[in-house]
Amino acid sequence: MADFERESEVLASLDAKVYAASVDDADQASEIASNLSYPVAHGVTRAEADKIGAWWEDRRGIIQPSEFIVGADGKVVSSTYSSGPVGRLLATDAVKIINMYESRK
Numbered sequence: 001m002a003d004f005e006r007e008s009e010v011l012a013s014l015d016a017k018v019y020a021a022s023v024d025d026a027d028q029a030s031e032i033a034s035n036l037s038y039p040v041a042h043g044v045t046r047a048e049a050d051k052i053g054a055w056w057e058d059r060r061g062i063i064q065p066s067e068f069i070v071g072a073d074g075k076v077v078s079s080t081y082s083s084g085p086v087g088r089l090l091a092t093d094a095v096k097i098i099n100m101y102e103s104r105k
Contacts, residue, residue, distance in 0.1 A: 005036050007091035014098050021054065023062050055081045065089075069097055077101055 004011070004018050011018060018038040022029050029042030044063060049056045053076070054066035067089035069078040078097050080089040 001032065001036060001040070004038070004091045004094075007095060008037050010095055011091065014095065014102070016094070016098055021049075021052065021063060053079070055083075067094070069094060071101065
């Protein structure tokens, strides 16, 4: 999440909005969100994770990293899923993807 915060100005210049979701309770999520300029949802359930298409891990009852880039029309144009820290979408990669789609307009 901090990676996206570091790129917040670039993302804002692209009119991109960042949102995060966590299974953590309100206090834990607020602690994380205090250093972020974008909203962090808390207390996300399996049903809610399923609605947004996130990858739920039953063993620990958590959302695994699931990143989505949604176009202006509301359709997912890119999605990334990871079962650990390797393979997550980096903010700089999100910027590249957004720029690629913008250049195709």
